[in-house]
Amino acid sequence: MAERLAIGIDIGGTKIAAGVVDQDGVIIAKLRRETPSxxxxxxxxxxxxxxxxxxxxHHIHSIGIGAAGFVDATQSTVQxxxxxxxxxxxxxxxxxxRTGLPVLVDNxxxxxxxxxxxxxxxxxxxxxxxxxxxxxxxxxxVIDGEVYRGHFGLAGEFGHMQVVPDGHPCECGNKGCWEQxxxxxxxxxxxxxxxxxxxxxxxxLLKAAGGSVxxxxxxxxxxxxxxxxxxxxxxxxEVGDWLGVGIANIAAAFDPGIFVIGGGVSAAGDMLIEPxxxxxxKSLTGRGYRAEARIVRAHLGPNAGLVGAADMSRIRxxxxxxxxxxxxxxxxxxxxxxxxxxxxx
Amino acid sequence: MAERLAIGIDIGGTKIAAGVVDQDGVIIAKLRRETPSxxxxxxxxxxxxxxxxxxxxHHIHSIGIGAAGFVDATQSTVQxxxxxxxxxxxxxxxxxxRTGLPVLVDNxxxxxxxxxxxxxxxxxxxxxxxxxxxxxxxxxxVIDGEVYRGHFGLAGEFGHMQVVPDGHPCECGNKGCWEQxxxxxxxxxxxxxxxxxxxxxxxxLLKAAGGSVxxxxxxxxxxxxxxxxxxxxxxxxEVGDWLGVGIANIAAAFDPGIFVIGGGVSAAGDMLIEPxxxxxxKSLTGRGYRAEARIVRAHLGPNAGLVGAADMSRIRxxxxxxxxxxxxxxxxxxxxxxxxxxxxx
Numbered sequence: 001m002a003e004r005l006a007i008g009i010d011i012g013g014t015k016i017a018a019g020v021v022d023q024d025g026v027i028i029a030k031l032r033r034e035t036p037s038x039x040x041x042x043x044x045x046x047x048x049x050x051x052x053x054x055x056x057x058h059h060i061h062s063i064g065i066g067a068a069g070f071v072d073a074t075q076s077t078v079q080x081x082x083x084x085x086x087x088x089x090x091x092x093x094x095x096x097x098r099t100g101l102p103v104l105v106d107n108x109x110x111x112x113x114x115x116x117x118x119x120x121x122x123x124x125x126x127x128x129x130x131x132x133x134x135x136x137x138x139x140x141x142v143i144d145g146e147v148y149r150g151h152f153g154l155a156g157e158f159g160h161m162q163v164v165p166d167g168h169p170c171e172c173g174n175k176g177c178w179e180q181x182x183x184x185x186x187x188x189x190x191x192x193x194x195x196x197x198x199x200x201x202x203x204x205l206l207k208a209a210g211g212s213v214x215x216x217x218x219x220x221x222x223x224x225x226x227x228x229x230x231x232x233x234x235x236x237x238e239v240g241d242w243l244g245v246g247i248a249n250i251a252a253a254f255d256p257g258i259f260v261i262g263g264g265v266s267a268a269g270d271m272l273i274e275p276x277x278x279x280x281x282k283s284l285t286g287r288g289y290r291a292e293a294r295i296v297r298a299h300l301g302p303n304a305g306l307v308g309a310a311d312m313s314r315i316r317x318x319x320x321x322x323x324x325x326x327x328x329x330x331x332x333x334x335x336x337x338x339x340x341x342x343x344x345x
Numbered sequence: 346m347a348e349r350l351a352i353g354i355d356i357g358g359t360k361i362a363a364g365v366v367d368q369d370g371v372i373i374a375k376l377r378r379e380t381p382s383x384x385x386x387x388x389x390x391x392x393x394x395x396x397x398x399x400x401x402x403h404h405i406h407s408i409g410i411g412a413a414g415f416v417d418a419t420q421s422t423v424q425x426x427x428x429x430x431x432x433x434x435x436x437x438x439x440x441x442x443r444t445g446l447p448v449l450v451d452n453x454x455x456x457x458x459x460x461x462x463x464x465x466x467x468x469x470x471x472x473x474x475x476x477x478x479x480x481x482x483x484x485x486x487v488i489d490g491e492v493y494r495g496h497f498g499l500a501g502e503f504g505h506m507q508v509v510p511d512g513h514p515c516e517c518g519n520k521g522c523w524e525q526x527x528x529x530x531x532x533x534x535x536x537x538x539x540x541x542x543x544x545x546x547x548x549x550l551l552k553a554a555g556g557s558v559x560x561x562x563x564x565x566x567x568x569x570x571x572x573x574x575x576x577x578x579x580x581x582x583e584v585g586d587w588l589g590v591g592i593a594n595i596a597a598a599f600d601p602g603i604f605v606i607g608g609g610v611s612a613a614g615d616m617l618i619e620p621x622x623x624x625x626x627k628s629l630t631g632r633g634y635r636a637e638a639r640i641v642r643a644h645l646g647p648n649a650g651l652v653g654a655a656d657m658s659r660i661r662x663x664x665x666x667x668x669x670x671x672x673x674x675x676x677x678x679x680x681x682x683x684x685x686x687x688x689x690x
Contacts, residue, residue, distance in 0.1 A: 070631060070634060070635060079634055079635070080631060080634035080635075087634075126496065127496055139598075141599075143488075143493070148488070149600070150599060150600025150601065151471065151472055151600055151601050151602035151603075151638065152600055152602070152635055152636045152638075153600070154600040154631065154635055155598065155599055155600040156598065156600075157597045157598070157600075157630055157631070158597065158598055159597075160597045160630030160631075161594040161597050161598060162508070162590060162593070162594055162628065163507070163508075163510070164509075164510055165508070165509055165590075172630045172631065173630075173632075174628060174630060177630070245507060245510075248507070249506040249507055249594075250598060252502045252503065252504075252505045252506050253484075253500065253501065253502070253503055253506060253595060253598060253599065254486075254495060254500055254598065254599070255494070255495025255496055255497055255498070255499040255500040255501075255502075256495065256496050257496035257497070258496075283507065283519060285502055285505030285517045285518075285519060285522070286415060286425060286499065286502070286505075286517065287518075289415060289424055289425035289432075290415060290424070290425075290497055290499055291497045293496065293497075
């Protein structure tokens with residue numbers, strides 16, 4: 001059997017999404033589990049169970065794990081995860097001991113960025129910047145066909161760039177972080193306030209959420225905006241404005257060819273992307289004297305993380321002996337053909 | 346003669362600094378000219394004269410030019426220069442036609458970044474971010490031993506990242522750009538206001554500048570701060586604060602191992618760097634769970650641009666046939682030995 005299948009596992013704050021992924025990025029089997037996020041041991045048990053289940057019906061060669069958090073440069077340890085109970089968790093070795101399979105661990109946004117570059121919105125691009133708008137903002141950089149991780153493995157934490165001095169307090173301990181202005185939590189915050197204030201939109205949101213204010217989320221704003229509600233559309237446009245301003249900042253520093261917008265909030269589509277493009281063009285320094293990056297919506301949706309993690313693990317496993325799970329090997333897609341100008345030297 | 350000498354030319358808004366540079370980055374001859382910045386033809390004449398002068402006494406193999414402005418990805422054309430009269434100026438070919446030597450053109454900050462990596466503050470580092478604090482803020486990225494130029498050749502324009510919504514107007518047309526808060530113009534602005542207001546510090550500044558308010562510059566603030574003036578020290582510390590905040594933003598996105606601070610304002614030394622380090626540590630997201638980049642002062646001072654431009658041209662010329670001045674060849678230092686972990690894959 002020539003096909004080399006990999007398991008991709010995306011560990012979020014509340015759930016684990018897992019799949020068996022083939023070499024074309026196609027998910028041929030899928031599973032979901034609730035994440036017992038307070039217990040590293042239970043997360044490990046869940047991963048083991050998932051691997052065992054999949055291996056009953058598939059010949060698996062490797063496991064890729066995307067996790068929300070800081071992953072070290074050797075792609076083995078989750079140093080810190082804001083939503084999970086991990087502190088310096090040696091996840092790669094733990095999973096390897098349980099399964100005997102080569103394991104790769106990466107930040108979930110890096111995994112998603114890789115997937116969008118390989119199989120999604122940024123195929124045939126030399127570079128990409130992925131911005132994932134979920135509860136917060138994550139991100140990833142792909143340069144010249146490789147995930148760029150930074151010196152300490154923490155590149156792409158765009159959500160914590162400060163955009164407003166002394167602005168909204170952020171869970172990270174700082175104030176005015178970009179994700180306080182351009183992520184799903186902005187919509188959630190406004191939506192719940194509208195419910196509390198009893199506005200017309202608030203009543204619609206409460207109804208959409210099934211009657212409980214705690215259940216009101218940014219996604220309900222998107223739903224109601226999609227039905228034509230002008231105020232909800234305006235809220236999303238304001239998030240889009242801030243998205244565009246932040247993208248212009250990243251473009252000033254990094255000058256990529258394409259920005260790919262993923263995460264749950266990207267479901268708002270053009271209601272989000274059009275205002276972002278307008279604010280980006282308006283904010284970009286040197287406009288009129290430079291080419292502008294494209295801003296596009298991600299293609300792979302919520303599956304990007306598991307597809308990318310699986311693909312990275314598959315490529316890496318192919319490049320090293322199975323007996324050397326600890327080795328660091330560059331992950332590079334060998335199969336990409338004609339690439340446009342890369343890093344310009 | 347094994348030694349391969351190159352001419353490095355740094356074209357600023359008001360002057361041209363040029364030198365003959367050997368393969369160790371040592372300047373063995375130097376010249377300065379006023380820049381007739383309103384006339385591209387006169388800049389070209391000045392460059393030709395400089396080359397002719399140097400070639401009387403030195404065997405020159407290539408010319409590297411660092412220019413303030415947007416340089417295209419093929420390192421041949423200055424697309425736009427805010428301080429000079431260039432718009433899509435094909436500088437490389439013009440200078441080649443005059444001199445017959447291989448020519449490389451790059452952004453002056455890229456040239457400085459390269460020089461600091463090769464011969465200065467970031468030797469033996471895998472990557473660096475250079476921040477040049479002059480009238481504005483320029484910058485450069487070196488990744489894995491190569492200048493990273495971005496998709497369109499414009500990476501490193503850190504000064505135009507927005508840090509204050511609706512903030513100080515910037516010459517670029519936007520508001521709240523970082524360079525409006527953390528560059529020499531901040532000191533100049535405050536210094537001239539103090540002179541106009543007739544404060545005690547204003548009187549000292551006016552005296553230091555020879556009695557003319559138009560002659561008062563940020564450098565005078567640094568001089569007086571160096572003499573122990575508490576208010577001048579505070580001004581520089583405030584610039585340092587903003588410097589640290591912006592560095593934390595770049596670190597969140599890009600996560601380099603070292604930030605090198607160059608440009609005229611860096612002459613303030615620890616009066617600037619210490620507050621910057623403090624603000625960086627305070628602003629960095631995930632602090633306590635991550636390694637922190639070092640922030641150091643540049644080593645090569647105002648010569649960095651011409652040294653870097655010369656060195657890039659020397660390396661490139663060595664790698665291609667002289668008959669092919671238009672070819673794009675990667676500039677990479679072959680002679681670097683042990684490098685610490687690069688881009689982490």
